[in-house]
Amino acid sequence: MTAPESELPRAHGTPPLTAELRSTPEDFRVEEILGYDADGEGEHALLWVEKRDANTDWVARELARFAGVSPMNVGYAGLKDRHAVTRQAFTVQLPGKADPDWSAFPHAEVKVLASTRHKRKLKRGALRGNRFVLVLRNVRGDRTRAEEVLHNIVARGVPNYFGEQRFGREGGNVAQARAMFAGRRVDRDKRSILLSAARSQIFNSLLAARVERDAWDKPLDGEIWCLAGSRSWFGPEPFDEVLATRLAQGDIHPSGPLWGQGEPPTAAAAGELECTVTAQHSDLAEGLAAARMDQERRPLRLLPKDLLWRWLDDEALELSFELPAGAYATVVVRELVA
Secondary structure, three states: OOOOHHHOOOOOOOOOEEEEEOOOHHHEEEEEEOOOOOOOOOOEEEEEEEEEOOOHHHHHHHHHHHHOOOHHHEEEOOOOOOOOEEEEEEEEEOOOOOOOOHHHOOOOOEEEEEEEEEOOOOOOOOOOEEEEEEEEEEEEEOHHHHHHHHHHHHHHOEEOOOOHHHHOHHHHHHHHHHHHHOOOOOOHHHHHHHHHHHHHHHHHHHHHHHHHOOOOOOOOOOOOEEEOOOOOEEOOOOOOHHHHHHHHOOOEEEEEEEOOEOOOOOOHHHHHHHHHHHHOOHHHHHHHHHOOOEOEEEEOEEOOEEEEEEEEEOOEEEEEEEEEOOOOHHHHHOOOEO
């Protein structure tokens, strides 16, 4: 079974507040950070799109329909929450064609805010991160303790769990992954989703074990280090003052496995714990290896950038912060709110 996000151990104690998130889409705002500028020329229209209570895949298909091209001609960097107001980039390949009048896009819940030209199709994952502005409503609890938790999050960050979105409705993607590994046929797109869910289950289990040991933001012997803002990793090597300084500055993070074929690179205590936890999900690990997934790493620690908060009134708390690509806003909020 997939552990619900609410059951995973927290790093900063029992949440001091209860509240409602997403009372309206406007209470969950996300803005994509691409990290690069448009080329200004090319056969792709690069669009900056705001959507409200709309699915990213649906928007992509509707952009293709409006432009008179195949859905394969539309690219985007990341899936964004449906029950939210989000701003993100799309590319629409228009070889030899002029842009349509994007202001006439016929859906009230979607606005094309700007367009320019670009040489390349946007690919999944090709973004630096996302900015969030969240409003918690009907807040109850200990406000003094909430301030302490928020300051602790600024200082230490939060465990970098995969959020519930990764596991599908009622966590069903992991069960489907097990069925796929046992021989059930699935289409190519679904296969990728199920492989990701299987990896995420193993990662979350390992991270939960590290949180219980208070070792999610500090090293174990034999640690592998992830470089902040990069998919690169290195180690193991003896923990010294240089690594301690880099860890304190947020330049590196302890890491956990995105499981695949071959032996994990960790050693000593870190390696022993990974092997123990992964053995509890041996069918997932064996399926991932058989699918020829490579061993990769993900940071155990998530440091929200520019975390700010303000009380809008006695029952409404606004949070704003930036997260790197692949991180989940809900794992920040769960440390504060039950």
